[in-house]
Amino acid sequence: MKFPVKTTAKKSENFDKHEKLSKDLKATYMEINQAKFDLVREYVSLAEKENQAEHLDAALGVLSAMNKSFSMESAMAEHVELQSSVAEMYMRLGRTANNRLTLEKAKHAYRAAITLASVTGDEALREELRQNYRITLSLLGDKPQSPSLFKVA
Numbered sequence: 001m002k003f004p005v006k007t008t009a010k011k012s013e014n015f016d017k018h019e020k021l022s023k024d025l026k027a028t029y030m031e032i033n034q035a036k037f038d039l040v041r042e043y044v045s046l047a048e049k050e051n052q053a054e055h056l057d058a059a060l061g062v063l064s065a066m067n068k069s070f071s072m073e074s075a076m077a078e079h080v081e082l083q084s085s086v087a088e089m090y091m092r093l094g095r096t097a098n099n100r101l102t103l104e105k106a107k108h109a110y111r112a113a114i115t116l117a118s119v120t121g122d123e124a125l126r127e128e129l130r131q132n133y134r135i136t137l138s139l140l141g142d143k144p145q146s147p148s149l150f151k152v153a
Helices: 005-050 054-065 073-097 100-120 122-140
Strands: none
Touching: 005 054, 005 073, 054 073, 054 100, 073 100, 073 122, 100 122
8 A cells, every 4th residue: 555645745845846946036037137227227328428319229128128027126116216217318318419309208218217106106206207207398398288187186
């Protein structure tokens, strides 16, 4: 007569392997995200050094791809910081070169940063981003059509 103890021991072994692999996967995922954040920082730095908005386009591409895979709050906070850096650099370059296309990109980057700041609950950053967004709109000559319903109420 065989006892099911061997089967249970094997299941326990498999569970332990699964746990280890899950931890390794999470650590690898965090390393990959950190590498992507570092890449975005490099793109922003390069854009500042060379006064070229094309580097910011690449940075936004990386950030957009990362939007779909967030579950860690610390990573989300860093993402908001980088998104706002990209928006700020777009605005600075667009303002300096009087380039409407770059300012349009700044407008969209600020909207994305405002949304991310709302998700993280960082109201101070959200308000700062909204002010910069309004500055970008004024540089573009855009005027809000009507006041926000939340401001009216």
